[in-house]
Amino acid sequence: MVMARNAYDHASDRLYKAKGEQAxxxxxxxxxxxxxxxxxxxxxxxxxNYYKSKWLEDQEKGHNLNADAIPIRVAKASRxxxxxxxxxxxxxxxxxxxxxxxxxxxxxxxVHSMKVAKIQSEREYKKAYEKEKTKYHTPLDxxxxxxxxxxxxxxxxxDYKHLxxxxxxxxxxMTAQQAKMAYGxxxxxxxxxxxxxxxxxxxxxxxxxEHKKVQRAAEILSEKKYRQHPSSLxxxxxxxxxxxxxxxxxxxxxxxxxxxxxCGLLRFIDRC
Numbered sequence: 152m153v154m155a156r157n158a159y160d161h162a163s164d165r166l167y168k169a170k171g172e173q174a175x176x177x178x179x180x181x182x183x184x185x186x187x188x189x190x191x192x193x194x195x196x197x198x199x200n201y202y203k204s205k206w207l208e209d210q211e212k213g214h215n216l217n218a219d220a221i222p223i224r225v226a227k228a229s230r231x232x233x234x235x236x237x238x239x240x241x242x243x244x245x246x247x248x249x250x251x252x253x254x255x256x257x258x259x260x261x262v263h264s265m266k267v268a269k270i271q272s273e274r275e276y277k278k279a280y281e282k283e284k285t286k287y288h289t290p291l292d293x294x295x296x297x298x299x300x301x302x303x304x305x306x307x308x309x310d311y312k313h314l315x316x317x318x319x320x321x322x323x324x325m326t327a328q329q330a331k332m333a334y335g336x337x338x339x340x341x342x343x344x345x346x347x348x349x350x351x352x353x354x355x356x357x358x359x360x361e362h363k364k365v366q367r368a369a370e371i372l373s374e375k376k377y378r379q380h381p382s383s384l385x386x387x388x389x390x391x392x393x394x395x396x397x398x399x400x401x402x403x404x405x406x407x408x409x410x411x412x413x414c415g416l417l418r419f420i421d422r423c
Contacts, residue, residue, distance in 0.1 A: 160166055181187075195201050217223075231237045255261045269275045289296060320327045335341050355362050370376060388395060403409050 255265065
């Protein structure tokens with residue numbers, strides 16, 4: 152038993168380190184050691200409580216600022232600059248002060264706005280030009296005008312062609328009769344007048360070569376004569392020929408009505 156207890160004490164890790172742990176807390180160090188001072192400073196820098204200690208002390212003491220303090224004045228000025236109300240305060244005060252104007256000319260702001268609008272208006276910009284555009288006078292004897300007239304006369308077809316003088320001759324004048332005769336000889340209507348009575352009046356003698364040729368061509372091109380109807384052909388079939396008998400048998404075999412009737416008759420016979 153005693154040997155077991157001694158073995159347990161030797162194997163115990165807690166008992167093995169007990170003297171070392173006790174010796175850790177039994178030492179003496181002077182407070183002015185550099186390493187100890189450095190550790191304290193590091194602890195102060197890391198400590199959040201020490202970091203906020205001054206601010207917490209100021210909160211406990213409180214503070215008092217006068218209304219005319221520089222930070223308060225700066226804050227008020229910044230607020231007024233950023234405030235939309237302060238920006239429009241002068242405009243809101245002057246809103247109802249121009250209602251009593253007798254005309255637009257009495258209000259200097261409206262007059263200024265009208266002048267600005269006229270300066271920016273394209274219509275006003277071109278108004279003087281549009282008025283002076285039609286007020287253009289050219290002397291009639293100007294060289295450019297005379298040249299333009301001559302060029303127009305040269306380019307004009309009206310002055311280029313002159314009509315022949317119209318004169319009259321008596322009907323029995325020899326020159327007029329000769330001119331009429333020459334016009335009649337050159338006239339195409341008078342030249343072809345003899346052929347008008349023959350137009351659409353063609354004739355071919357019956358029995359001539361051309362007449363026979365036309366008749367023969369009509370017979371060749373005739374559809375009625377080219378294709379003859381089967382009913383017009385005389386044909387008589389032998390009723391007991393092998394081909395006709397075989398055709399009848401095939402027709403009966405393919406006839407559904409005959410097959411049904413024949414099968415029904417066979418069934419009736421079998422029942423009887």
